[in-house]
Structures are given as C-alpha cells and as structure tokens.
C-alpha cells in the first residue's frame with residue numbers, strides 16, 4: 001500500500017459538531033498548525049444543505065455511518081438504527097436542526113459531579129460566543145458568533161394550537177427556551193440560515209478554508225492513535241488505499257462522537273484491559289469505563305391523526321413542487337425549516353425537582369414504505385416525548401480490532417424502573433395534550449397508543465415495545481475528577497499524555513435537550529482549555 005506522512009501541531013479527528021468548532025478556534029491562533037481529518041467526503045455536502053433533505057440523508061450510507069443496535073432486553077429484544085453523520089459537519093449535517101442549549105441546572109450538575117469549569121456561569125459565555133441568534137444580543141444570547149440560530153420562518157397553525165394547548169394544560173409559555181429560563185413551551189429555533197441548514201462545517205470551517213494554518217482532509221478513516229510509550233504522537237489512518245502516518249507535534253484531540261471516539265480509544269489500547277486482550281490489542285492504559293455509561297433519551301414518537309390539514313397536505317405533488325419553488329426563491333417554506341416546530345420542557349409532576357420531560361411537535365408524520373421514508377396522504381402530526389435525565393445505562397463493546405467493523409451498541413434504554421415511571425407520566429402528558437383544546441379538538445386518533453383507560457400494565461407493555469432512542473447517545477468517555485473517569489475536566493485522557501476527547505461522549509450526565517448546541521459548546525471549551533493550558 002502506498003504511504004504518506006503528514007504533520008501538524010494539533011490533529012483533530014472528526015469534522016462533526018465539536019471538531020469543526022475546535023479546529024476553527026485553534027487555527028485562529030497564529031503560529032500553530034491544525035489538521036482536521038474526517039471520514040466522510042466533501043462532495044456529499046450539497047444535499048445536506050436543504051433542511052427537508054434529511055429524509056434522504058438519514059439512513060443513507062453515503063451520509064450516515066448506519067449503525068444498528070444489538071437486541072435490547074429492556075425493550076422486548078428490539079433492534080434499531082442509530083444514525084450518525086459521516087460527512088463534513090458530522091451529525092450536525094444530517095440532524096433535525098433543533099437548536100437548544102439544555103438547562104443551566106444541567107451544567108451546574110456537571111460541576112457538582114466533579115467537573116470544575118463546566119458550571120453554567122462557565123459555559124454560558126461559550127454558548128453566547130458561538131452564535132448569532134435571531135434574538136437581541138444580551139446577557140444570555142449572542143450576536144457575533146459563527147453559528148446562525150434562526151427563528152422559524154415558516155410556522156404551521158397546528159403548531160400554534162399545540163402551544164396553546166400546552167399553556168392550557170399548565171406548561172408555562174416561554175418566549176425563548178435558550179434565554180433566561182429553559183422551562184416551558186415555545187417555538188423551536190433552528191441551526192439554519194436563510195432557509196438553508198447551517199451545519200458546524202458551514203458555520204465554522206467553510207468560511208475559514210483559506211487559512212494557511214488550517215488543513216482539512218476528508219475521506220480519511222482514522223484507524224488508531226499512535227503512541228511513544230504513553231504519549232500520543234499522532235494517528236494511523238487510510239485514505240483511498242493510501243496508508244497515512246499523521247504526526248501531532250502537540251496534541252491529538254478525538255472529536256469522533258459518542259460511538260466512534262470510545263471505539264478509537266479501544267483500538268488504540270485505552271479501555272478495559274481484558275476486553276482489549278480478547279481482541280489482541282496491547283493495553284496502553286487500562287481504563288475500564290471507556291464505552292460504558294452509554295446514555296440516551298428514551299422516548300415515544302406518537303403519531304396523531306388530525307381532522308385538519310397538516311404539513312402532509314403540502315407533500316401532494318403539486319403542493320410540494322410549489323413549496324420547493326418557494327424554498328428555492330428564498331421564501332418561507334416547509335422545505336427550509338427544522339423538523340420540530342414546538343419544544344417544551346416540563347415537570348411530569350409538580351414535585352419534580354427540575355423539568356424531567358421534553359416534548360417536540362412535528363406538524364407532519366412520516367412512515368417507512370419499502371425501506372424508504374415517505375410522507376403519507378393523511379393529516380398526521382408527531383408528538384415526541386422523552387425522559388430528560390435517564391438513569392438507564394447501556395454500553396459499547398468492541399466486536400473486532402478492525403477499525404472498519406462497527407462497534408456493538410447495547411442500549412438498555414429502559415433498564416431503570418424510574419425511567420419507565422417517568423416515561424409513563426410522559427405518555428399521560430401526550431394524552432392530556434391530545435384532549436386539551438385547541439389542539440385536542442383536532443385529534444381524531446393517537447395511532448397505536450392504548451386507550452386512556454387501558455391500565456398501567458398495558459401502558460408499560462406499550463412503552464417496552466414503542467420506546468426509542470432520540471439520536472442523542474452520550475457519556476461513553478465520561479468526564480470526571482475521579483480515577484475511573486475516562487477524561488479529566490480538562491478533557492485529557494487519563495493514563496496517557498497529549499490526547500484529549502472533546503465531543504458529547506464526555507457527558508457525565510445527560511442534558512435536558514437535543515445535543516448539537518452542547519457539542520458545539522464542548523468544541524469551544526476544548527479550544528479554551530488547549531489555548532490557555534500552562
């Protein structure tokens with residue numbers, strides 16, 4: 001195999017949400033060189049820019065790693081897809097574009113778990129620095145950052161009804177869930193710009209491609225980190241049949257995401273020593289929690305059939321063509337907005353210490369037909385409800401020492417009875433929303449949901465067959481100050497030198513919200529930690 005050697009001061013692995021921010025911020029410094037390597041390829045980016053095109057990119061092997069979970073014994077042995085972006089921009093290039101930071105209390109909880117420097121007062125400036133929001137630049141929102149955060153340019157009446165029903169059912173109205181308070185119900189905001197997806201690549205890398213000290217390489221599969229003793233020296237990788245030796249003069253930073261960063265650590269000899277030995281991998285550092293603590297948001301996607309038109313009506317060929325032309329002309333259109341129109345963070349019962357449930361409303365419903373996702377000609381809306389702070393933990397396990405072989409994902413999504421109880425209350429809230437006017441008066445049927453009087457056992461049986469992950473795997477390289485943590489609060493990998501992990505695998509506890517904004521924040525924080533290191 002031909003080979004090539006490349007060298008840079010900082011080598012960042014994975015051009016996803018966190019990696020794009022990190023590489024961009026590091027290369028703002030003069031006198032340092034930054035190499036950002038990515039497995040996905042650049043010519044794929046085009047389609048990702050149309051928001052509605054996620055119907056064609058999620059699950060498509062040209063854009064998605066296409067992981068499939070192991071059977072989950074906590075959900076009747078269910079097996080499902082776990083999409084992850086494999087394209088410049090990473091998962092931010094195929095995600096639903098919902099932009100939400102999580103609650104202040106989430107980061108204060110990280111701090112109280114030993115992660116000094118990650119409390120809300122520490123991370124709020126980073127959230128402000130990253131964004132230019134359609135909101136006044138003030139103590140909570142930013143007006144100067146690369147990431148555009150847009151208000152919805154196109155709103156459906158069903159979504160307005162859902163907000164009104166939430167307020168009538170007792171959820172506080174909130175003008176800005178990324179503002180002073182994160183509790184309540186509100187219009188969603190999106191990582192979009194003028195009707196186009198604004199991925200982390202679009203926001204942080206594309207405008208800086210001409211920087212002489214920033215090199216980006218796509219189509220590169222990183223196989224492992226290389227070491228001199230316990231000091232990371234670079235990477236072994238392949239690109240188009242060429243073996244690449246990549247040398248990092250200062251540091252290697254893994255930003256390959258919650259599935260791939262722990263896999264890369266294991267392939268590099270950092271993990272549970274006996275698991276590594278079983279695959280013939282020499283241990284560099286025995287770190288048993290690598291791949292453990294897999295956290296996901298367990299939730300329900302409930303489709304409601306309505307008596308009024310939903311976005312599904314816009315999918316009829318002539319309407320769709322009309323809406324496409326509107327989008328192409330830069331006008332408000334369903335083609336140019338995020339998946340969810342409404343978000344809510346609520347307490348499932350008044351005694352809850354913090355909002356423990358999240359609602360999304362999609363003013364449309366889709367289904368799989370012959371393996372393809374379609375928008376059927378029915379008036380469907382989708383109500384999503386999920387547990388914010390799951391107690392259940394899954395794990396990742398190496399199947400093979402081959403970097404191209406996917407790691408085994410064991411979700412155990414409903415392992416903890418408290419998560420089942422919280423989700424049961426979530427189901428109760430779905431039924432409440434579906435009977436509270438004005439949204440409730442339009443609901444003909446909640447498809448597949450047991451009737452309200454079905455009883456607890458029937459509801460639990462429903463949850464165990466219907467609960468799904470919400471595309472937010474995290475925690476597999478847990479950050480903490482304790483000896484078992486995979487990374488320390490400065491993101492350095494314990495047991496080795498010159499290696500950090502900086503993506504959502506570091507979560508010590510899940511957050512109340514979708515995870516893209518937090519991944520971007522982690523990229524900002526990593527840059528701060530690296531550039532300010534003594």
Ligand SMILES: Cc1cc2nc3c(=O)[nH]c(=O)nc-3n(C[C@H](O)[C@H](O)[C@H](O)COP(=O)(O)OP(=O)(O)OC[C@H]3O[C@@H](n4cnc5c(N)ncnc54)[C@H](O)[C@@H]3O)c2cc1C
Nearest residue numbers: 014016017018039090091095096097098222257504514516
């Ligand atoms: C279908 C879907 C919908 C979602 N919807 C939303 C939403 O609406 N709002 C929201 O806030 N969050 C959403 N999320 C979650 C959010 O997008 C992710 O949590 C976030 O993007 C993760 O960022 P990251 O930096 O940790 O990893 P990623 O963005 O996944 O980046 C990892 C990158 O590393 C690359 N990589 C991995 N392994 C290698 C290797 N060996 N060699 C080279 N490169 C490698 C990958 O190709 C990828 O580009 C969604 C996620 C998905 C998958």
